[in-house]
Amino acid sequence: MNFTTDILTLFDRKWALVTAGDISDFNTMTISWGGMGTLWSKPVATVYVKPVRYTHEFMEANDYFTVSFFEEEYREALKLLGSKSGRDCDKVAESHLTPVRIGENLVGYVQAFRTLVCRKIYTQELDASAVPEAVRETYYAKEAPHTMYIGEIIGIG
Numbered sequence: 001m002n003f004t005t006d007i008l009t010l011f012d013r014k015w016a017l018v019t020a021g022d023i024s025d026f027n028t029m030t031i032s033w034g035g036m037g038t039l040w041s042k043p044v045a046t047v048y049v050k051p052v053r054y055t056h057e058f059m060e061a062n063d064y065f066t067v068s069f070f071e072e073e074y075r076e077a078l079k080l081l082g083s084k085s086g087r088d089c090d091k092v093a094e095s096h097l098t099p100v101r102i103g104e105n106l107v108g109y110v111q112a113f114r115t116l117v118c119r120k121i122y123t124q125e126l127d128a129s130a131v132p133e134a135v136r137e138t139y140y141a142k143e144a145p146h147t148m149y150i151g152e153i154i155g156i157g
């Protein structure tokens with residue numbers, strides 16, 4: 001596995017799609033918070049998904065997820081997938097991205113330039129009382145805090 005990137009800007013500037021479920025029943029959403037590193041001697045990717053997101057249900061129900069990265073030309077698709085909910089519409093069809101089956105039960109996108117295949121190894125809802133007050137007021141005044149999912153990166157495509 002090999003992936004060279006500027007990790008500090010990858011999520012923040014390029015954004016990504018996190019996707020869970022299989023090709024017959026999956027959901028996807030845009031993220032710009034996340035990271036990559038090492039935990040328990042494994043390569044890991046961490047994503048943060050609020051419980052109100054439809055994607056959260058799929059993250060909870062599945063043992064694996066993918067994180068896909070796209071070039072600038074797909075910015076509008078990522079905006080759409082980060083503003084509409086899969087609860088309300090077929091937003092993937094509206095985005096004109098092409099979902100593709102990966103392995104047995106995973107979904108990525110044909111247009112992604114890089115896809116991380118992750119196996120969930122740790123899940124925890126962030127503790128609102130432990131985050132800085134300004135962050136709490138800005139992000140968690142009305143909605144429950146993000147759930148943190150740490151996935152072992154088992155493949156890079």
Ligand SMILES: Cc1cc2nc3c(=O)[nH]c(=O)nc-3n(C[C@H](O)[C@H](O)[C@H](O)COP(=O)(O)O)c2cc1C
Binds near residue numbers: 027033082085
């Ligand atoms: C640029 C961008 C970054 C986002 N990053 C996150 C994130 O890291 N975590 C999160 O929970 N929501 C994030 N969102 C919001 C979700 O993508 C958005 O609520 C989406 O519509 C949820 O879709 P769903 O209900 O189909 O899961 C982001 C949205 C945008 C546009």
